[in-house]
Amino acid sequence: MLYRLLADAVMLAHFGFLVFLAVGGFLAWRWPRVLVAHAAAVVWGALSVFVGLACPLTGWENRLRRLSGEQGLPAGFVDTYLTGVIYPQEHVLAAQLLVAGLVAASWLGLAVRHGTRPHGVNR
Template sequence: MDSSKLYLLAADAILFTHVLFVVFVVFGLLCILVGKWLSWSWVRNRWFRLAHLAAIVFVVLQAWLGAICPLTIWEMALRERAGDAVYAGSFIAHWLGTVLFYRLPDWVFVVCYTAFGALVVASWFWVRPRPFSKD
């Protein structure tokens, strides 16, 4: 396998990881809210909740600072190194990129990420995580 194909494969892997991160943030909140209603005890797991809160705080801070996600930067650098146009590569890159990235003004994302982050923080109080055990 030549190096350009390895770079494209790595870029696709980063894009897939990016999608998993988004799924964790979005569906994590959905699971927390549905889990309260269905009495799922795992949605009160403190480690899960801390990871979820940290993930959305990272996104919101990036949005407020106008920073580009490191995963996006790495993916684009790998695609460029492979000689590929950004998001014009493989099937995975094309479709996952289309689903993940929208063309809207930056302020729209800042508002959406901040509102979503506020929902995550509110869920912390509405669906209280279990305290860490003393063990």
């Protein structure tokens, strides 16, 4: 029971990471220091997509699910919980481009929001 709860907690953390990856740049509009963590998340996400870097959260969830007597994830986290559930398999590229667009829009908005402010003016 404990291992299953821990596996579920890792799964929720993984979802949280993916949400942060997609929209964390918008949080930086209010809290600019978030941008460093968001940039790290974007780099990790890009490496995962382009290089196939395995996410440790997936490994942890798999291990915890097996310790709880379950089989573990049939595929990676995204393939198990998102592809075919949130969006169809044939739209993987569209989903990736949507996330990239959200990141780009948030960073562009951050640059406009904080780059056009006159020096010495605080909000």
